[in-house]
Amino acid sequence: MNLLYEDKDILVVEKPAGIPVETSRIGSKDMVSLLRNHLAETVKNPQDGIPYLGMIHRLDQPVQGVMVFAKNPKAAASLSKEIAQNEMKKTYLAVVEGKAKEAETLTDFLLKDGRTNTSRKVPKGTKGAKEARLSYECLKILETPDPGQPVLSLVRIHLFTGRHHQIRVQMASAGLPLYGDRKYNPVSAGPTLALCAFELTFRHPSTRKSMTFSCQPAGEIFRRF
Numbered sequence: 001m002n003l004l005y006e007d008k009d010i011l012v013v014e015k016p017a018g019i020p021v022e023t024s025r026i027g028s029k030d031m032v033s034l035l036r037n038h039l040a041e042t043v044k045n046p047q048d049g050i051p052y053l054g055m056i057h058r059l060d061q062p063v064q065g066v067m068v069f070a071k072n073p074k075a076a077a078s079l080s081k082e083i084a085q086n087e088m089k090k091t092y093l094a095v096v097e098g099k100a101k102e103a104e105t106l107t108d109f110l111l112k113d114g115r116t117n118t119s120r121k122v123p124k125g126t127k128g129a130k131e132a133r134l135s136y137e138c139l140k141i142l143e144t145p146d147p148g149q150p151v152l153s154l155v156r157i158h159l160f161t162g163r164h165h166q167i168r169v170q171m172a173s174a175g176l177p178l179y180g181d182r183k184y185n186p187v188s189a190g191p192t193l194a195l196c197a198f199e200l201t202f203r204h205p206s207t208r209k210s211m212t213f214s215c216q217p218a219g220e221i222f223r224r225f
Helices: 031-040 073-084 166-173
Strands: 002-006 010-015 064-070 089-097 103-113 118-122 130-142 152-159 195-203 210-214
Touching: 002 210, 010 031, 064 073, 064 210, 073 195, 089 166, 103 166, 118 166, 130 166, 152 166
Parallel strands: 064 195
Antiparallel strands: 002 010, 010 064, 089 152, 089 195, 103 118, 103 130, 130 152, 195 210
16 A cells, blocks of 8 residues: 555545455455554544544455545545535546547446446446446557457546446447456456556645645556557
8 A cells, every 4th residue: 555645634545456445354454444554553542542534435456546535524525525526537547458549438328236246338228227427548559469469558548427347347348348357358368457547636625725646557568558
């Protein structure tokens, strides 16, 4: 875990790929437990109890990226309101299989299946389906990848809604499955999911100042670009 910023209201961290945001498995580390341990070390009076930690948003376990957590209920309410009003800007970098267009906006309707922990694209009006929208720009295309691999594209994705596995499902449905996505692209030769929430912009809950934090995508596949 890489702590990017902390003050009396918020914590901004870089979540490593492979670590869940929160898990019910006893003995398994997750971001919530790691941050609670960090906050507990700052408590001067044990009688004050466990410090508050508000989880504002999530990232899938295999996804690396920037996250913000609240240190008090007021900050949590303010940040949650930003998400509800689509004011918090989340930008991702991903490597996809196929030749991406220069730019494109995707609007679909996704239905989550809790039994399989997957989502799929369905027709508008399907019971339980939610609208999902994102846009992407192609930054670079590898026309001559390694033997046996498809053409690969590096894309920057702007997320406008926060649906379950949204980027993975929408990009796969558009013919651009994510490199290394075993769930939605089982034939991929990639060893790990090539998706990073590399930039997060929001307004500070107290000062209302716009703040932007970013991280460098890890993994050999990103270095190739």
